[in-house]
Amino acid sequence: MASPIGHSLAGCFGFLLVRENPQFLKYFSSKQLLITGIIMANLPDTDFLLGYLFYQNFNAIHRQFTHSFFVGFVVCIVIFVCLRFFKPIPLSFLVWFWGLYFSHILLDMLAYDRYLPAGVQCFLPFSSNYFAFPISIIGGLSLTGGIIQLNNFLTILQEIVVIPLLFWAILFLTKTIYKNVQSHN
Numbered sequence: 001m002a003s004p005i006g007h008s009l010a011g012c013f014g015f016l017l018v019r020e021n022p023q024f025l026k027y028f029s030s031k032q033l034l035i036t037g038i039i040m041a042n043l044p045d046t047d048f049l050l051g052y053l054f055y056q057n058f059n060a061i062h063r064q065f066t067h068s069f070f071v072g073f074v075v076c077i078v079i080f081v082c083l084r085f086f087k088p089i090p091l092s093f094l095v096w097f098w099g100l101y102f103s104h105i106l107l108d109m110l111a112y113d114r115y116l117p118a119g120v121q122c123f124l125p126f127s128s129n130y131f132a133f134p135i136s137i138i139g140g141l142s143l144t145g146g147i148i149q150l151n152n153f154l155t156i157l158q159e160i161v162v163i164p165l166l167f168w169a170i171l172f173l174t175k176t177i178y179k180n181v182q183s184h185n
Contacts, residue, residue, distance in 0.1 A: 001063065002107040003141050003152070004042055006159035010103040011041030013167040018096060027087050040100035043075065044108075059115075059143070063130070067108060067120035072101040107163070109133050111155075112140035137162055 015037035018024040024033055044066040051060035065071050076097040083089055108120050109132050119132030139155035141147075 001113060001141055002104075002111045002138055003156050003159060004045070005156050006107055006111075006138065006163055007042045007045070007104050008038045009159060009163045010107060010167075011038035011100060013164070014041060014096065014100045014103065016167075017099075017171075021092075023090060023092055024096075027089050027093075037100055040076075040079075040097055041104055043101055044072070044104045063108065063113075063120045065121065065124050067105050067122060068124035069102065069105065069122050070125060072098065072105065076101055107138070110136060111138040112136035114140060114142055137166075 012034065015030075015034045018033060018037075019030055028036070045062075047061050047064065047066040048058045050066075051062060052058050054060070066075075076094060079097060080089070080094040083093070105120055105122050109122065113119060113132055113136075117130040119130035121128060122131050123129070137158075139151065139158050141155055142149060142151045
């Protein structure tokens with residue numbers, strides 16, 4: 001699984017996508033958007049708290065229902081509707097929320113998972129199987145032996161290099177596709 005630092009980096013890059021967008025700045029300050037981006041990108045890991053509250057074990061339900069795309073859709077819709085109750089925010093916020101939430105699931109699927117079953121239950125409630133990408137590009141955290149260890153430090157260093165590269169590659173690819181579609185129309 002990726003670290004909270006890696007997920008927060010994804011939230012920061014999600015913020016970079018909207019930081020100068022007048023449609024977003026009309027409703028929230030840059031600081032509020034940055035904080036929202038980081039929170040949304042880390043939101044699936046609330047299962048640590050739920051596991052401790054209900055089972056006195058932080059890992060009891062980790063990587064299960066909160067790491068599901070379906071649950072992500074529902075959670076983001078609930079947050080969107082609640083925010084919309086106070087401010088008439090546009091649907092683009094909902095799309096942004098989904099992107100941030102899903103970035104968490106995808107990063108966890110790209111990280112090496114030391115704990116079986118490996119991966120996340122990203123298709124709950126339709127499938128209880130765990131899924132991970134066949135090639136890990138992030139080392140993955142180890143929680144046995146304490147959080148402060150060389151492996152975790154190296155994983156965070158990998159995230160600091162890999163996540164920005166992923167972001168820029170995805171951004172470049174989507175801009176290229178968009179330009180090609182526009183030129184054919």
